[in-house]
Amino acid sequence: MWQAAGPATGKEKDRVLSTANTQALPISVSHVTKTYGAVHALDDVSLEIESGEFLTLLGPSGSGKTTLLMVLAGFTRPDHGSLKFGDREVIRTPPHLRDVGMTFQSYALFPHMSVAGNVGYPLRLRNVPKAEIAERVAGALETVQLGGFGERRIDQLSGGQRQRVAVARAIVFEPRILLMDEPLSALDKKLRDQMQIELRSLHEKLGMTTVYVTHDQREALTMSDRIAVVNHGRIMQLATPRDLYEKPANRFVADFIGDSTFLPVTRRGQQIVFEDQPLNHAAPAPEAPSLLLMARPERIHLLTGTPQERMNTFEAVAQQVIYQGDSYLLNAQLHNGEIMSLRGAVRQGTVDGLPSEGDRIRLGLAPEDTVIIDGRES
Amino acid sequence: MRWLTSPATETQVTHGQRLWLYVLSVVIMILLVVPTLIVIPMSFSDSQYLEFPPETWSTRWYQNYFGSAEWMLATRTSLKVAFLTMLVATPIGVLAAYGLHASQVAFVRIAFVLLITPMMVPIVLIAVGAFYAYVKLQILYTVTGLVLAHTVLALPLVVIVTGAALKGYDMSQEQAARSLGAPRWRAFLTVTLPQIKFAVVTSALLSFLTSFDEVIVAMFISGGDNPTLTRNMFNALRDQIDPTIASISTIMVLVTTGAMVLAQVFGQQRK
Helix, strand or coil: CCCCCCCCCHHHHHHHHHHCCCCCCCEEEEEEEEEECCEEEEEEEEEEECCCCEEEEECCCCCCHHHHHHHHHCCCCCCEEEEEECCEECCCCCHHHCCEEEECCCCCCCCCCEHHHHHHHHHHHCCCCHHHHHHHHHHHHHHCCCCCCCCCEHHHCCHHHHHHHHHHHHHCCCCCEEEEECCCCCCCHHHHHHHHHHHHHHHHHHCCEEEEEECCHHHHHHHCCEEEEEECCEEEEEECHHHHHHCCCCHHHHHHCCCCEEEEEEEECCEEEECCEECCCCCCCCCCCCEEEEECHHHCEEECCCCCCCCEEEEEEEEEEEECCCEEEEEEEECCCCEEEEEEECECCECCCCCCCCCEEEEEECHHHCEEEECCCC | CHHHHCECCCCCCECCCCHHHHHHHHHHHHHHHHHHHCHHHHHCECCCCCCCCCCCECCHHHHHHHHCHHHHHHHHHHHHHHHHHHHHHHHHHHHHHHHHHHCCCCHHHHHHHHHHHHHHCCHHHHHHHHHHHHHHHCCCCCHHHHHHHHHHHHHHHHHHHHHHHHHCCCCHHHHHHHHCCCCHHHHHHHHHHHHCHHHHHHHHHHHHHHHHHCCHHHHHHCECCECCHHHHHHHHHHHCCCCHHHHHHHHHHHHHHHHHHHHHHHHHHHC
């Protein structure tokens, strides 16, 4: 299914508006379809991206997220559909007239030019006077914290520095839309975490509408105003990071974002039951032919005393405990054979006192964390 | 000798154990080079006939070559045709290689095979074909005809050399340039071309030499006011065996080697 994009809700909406730059442009994608042979790379995709928004296209490889970005950039012409930047229809506009900044997975820096040569390239194309080019290149390099690197050769830079040059080059001509294709995938984890924060604050500062492609769900949750989860060329869900995590539209989204245990449940009259056990759940269950209980591992309690009122409890047999440094993972088998995973913080550096294999234990799930989702894959 | 027992590479194989390889390599190099070099002493012979080794020495055959209007005409034709072939084949071949590389159309494979066909078929077939076609088109014995035929022969080399360079080139750079505001032709000229320029220069040189060295096609379609050097040399060999040919060959070897050395130096500087 594809969802008509509504405006962002609640807090996130305020954040979008407060950073909105008058220069930024909204993007409107409607009914875009692209097929390669029999494969639908994009299947009737519609999407409204607000002015100044940071929107992430998240999906596994081959899901169509990059194809959609290439449609926005103008490198892929869809079979049909419409694409508007502001009020301007651009579906037939060639890439060089679209005025969008873009960064590439490989950075695509020009090795035969210096750092300043790279960053000044879009300005030279626009016949900006030389003195102004120097000034704006220096400014852009300053923005990405590479002041004074102008004369360096590209092959003298580290991966993180190349990434910054690519960003500087994409923003120096002040495009109103910025497209980023997995810009951090080639960096190691520490640097990636740091760059996520940096890119996000750069976005706040410049306020251009940003479309970001990644397959890393944590990156998407960290950076985005809204996330569009893409699979099989369709948008599975478009929501704020929080809504996506808390209220996934279907099993694919729930599975792709974060870890979870899924238990098959059924509707019996007004109630949702798991193995004859009625469940207390805060949010209403969706209307769908098959339903699942989604339990996030960090929301499951290991019960020792009397559970809180209305908490759903599950009898289980403990299996192995997996020590992961900051947390532990306890797998427990329910009596119907399903495995439920529970994640807890490791305190005082120990996992002593946790049940050992074979112990009978009780797991608890608060009604707010008892999320009933559409059991279909899409 | 310590050298014989020292390791040849990072493996434990010693230079001593590699000796046979070194000897074989030297023998092969000699076999490759000597037939070319043998013309040099022959060209300085004082004899009426081609002989090796020469008994007496002189530079009369060089004087004969530079003094002969016929040889000078042929030299001018060869240089002119080679230069024009280079100017025609290089841009066409580079653009073809670029098109083959950038395009995703299935026809690309067929186009590639068609482009390199002149390298596969016996050149005499091309020569015979060109001869009859040129008679009809009335461009036999013209510079235009020669340049066209030599371009056909040079194109496969340009396409292969430039295509190989493009394989190692990240096309997303060109996409980046286009997203930054460059029309496609400008992205190619400012981003792609500077990075494959060594291959392009090599291609140009090979086109020049392909034409300059070519004899079979030239035998059929050059002549009259526009004989090539190679054609005249071939005829001279047949009619009168005199060492002028050896002196011309020597000059050609020097020009060719010089050009290759220049290309190498140019390539080294780039790295």
